[in-house]
Amino acid sequence: MATFVMQSLGCEVAALNTVQFSNHLGYGQAKGTRATAQEITDLYQGLKDSYLDDFQMMLSGYLPGAASVEAVGTIGRDLKYKATMKPGSFFWVLDPVMGDNGKLYVAEDVVPAYKGLVKDADLILPNQFEAETLSGVKIVDMDSLKEAITTLHGKYRIPHILITSIAFPTHGATPSLSVVGSTFTTGAKPRIFGIKIPAIDCFFSGTGDMFAALMLVRFREAVTNVPGLMATAAWVSGDEVEATELPLAKATEKVLASMHEVLTKTKESRDAELERYSKQVGGRDAMSDEKKLRLVKSKAAEVRLVRNLKALKDPDVKFRAETV
């Protein structure tokens, strides 16, 4: 997912597959293998051996254990160190994949491993649960959200934060989904913006990777649009820039527009496919085969990417960043 998104937007990608599975885990079952930390380290060494390590950006996603988190951290730090004399020439996007909806889905030792990485990354993309885990602040309302972001900026000196899904407990009202981001000021103070998006009533897999890949491309693009910013350490905008005018905010608007278009089309195709399936099996036993139905539903909800390149490349921006 991430590789194709970046490639289709014009990036040359060196993809290091941390797993090779038959399918994503939304199916509830899969076969395949995980790369060991040693394999990850070896592949990077292979790139270095042939002068193929001149990366401008790095994105990491799901990693199968603490050792591989450490291995990726070593790569990120090595690339960052090489870029010391050229501020802004390397940018590290870290998606600290640990869990969701109040639950860890990685081993417990992955948490401290990620905590060790966040202070060296440039942009992190935690979901609400991961932001809580990293900051130690339970997010229940606007105030605790601000506290979590302030803590992350302060504790880890992480310049850019984007919390990819915030859903506050609501009383009666329709639940709304928000993406909330911040780029710190020179005093490590947050500049917080938020974008509200209509929720699509369907579970999709891989959208985190799609979001991360789009962010990498669009953030770089937004930074390029500001003269001189790309040659600044970690691409941090001057203190005079308002939250909603941050390149991070502009990038997020574009990313969410692409996501919304692709997922709306996916939902339509999924509904049509399930309708066809239902007609085809009719009242026969296949419909009462719960396991098969679950698998068919997972497949029907696979994100429709390759035929929706226009939505990736040239989305119609509808949701705007607002000051929080």
Added chain:
Amino acid sequence: MATFVMQSLGCEVAALNTVQFSNHLGYGQAKGTRATAQEITDLYQGLKDSYLDDFQMMLSGYLPGAASVEAVGTIGRDLKYKATMKPGSFFWVLDPVMGDNGKLYVAEDVVPAYKGLVKDADLILPNQFEAETLSGVKIVDMDSLKEAITTLHGKYRIPHILITSIAFPTHGATPSLSVVGSTFTTGAKPRIFGIKIPAIDCFFSGTGDMFAALMLVRFREAVTNVPGLMATAAWVSGDEVEATELPLAKATEKVLASMHEVLTKTKESRDAELERYSKQVGGRDAMSDEKKLRLVKSKAAEVRLVRNLKALKDPDVKFRAETV
């Protein structure tokens, strides 16, 4: 290479990586791992377990040993068997990667393993050396070329053959490069066409995979343009269709147009990059570091794909199929 080409032309791809290397072998060195035959078999089983094996086409490329060739053969046969009652609903493109320029670069037991597969595939894409190895006919002129193709159609009952690079020994004249193909008739007689292309004076890696992926997409497209053909076993055109009017010929024209555009642009970028490198290192020792220069040259010649999507999607067809 193959995955991105197919995806960017609108195909949903389930990619099974048979190796994960830091770089292609044109660099003369690489780190990484090979998938075992068991891993290949397991991944396919994982797809089946979740009803994800409804493929219309299969393309196989480099395989790291006889056991993995067998494993991929088992997958191809299983998919073919499932499609028995629906002629044309599954199509198998086999690139029998064994060697080039008179030399094997796989273990010797890979040769009989591929020979066992060819009789079940629908289209094979050997280079001249691989066509010689499979047919047992040394290709030195038009007559022996025809004999090799006739032998392949007859011996393996393979419906479609495309020999991806033919260079006859020439006496004095500029060497010309040709692609020669054939779709057999009901009597297993060849219908041979050829397309001459100007050679680009540079060694590129991955072009075989690029060619194969483009062929898969363009052949399917050309078959779709002929009413009823897609519901015919192995998409074999009626005997009345001339060689140059075959969907295989039409597809090859389009594929070669894309290849030529992308590689011409790659050559330009490569020359500019080497020029920059030469100026940068000047007379300094780096230029006399032969190993580094070789690696830099390999990198400079990497095929420029992601920024040349127009050449893939909408190429300008210049080279036409001719009767041989």
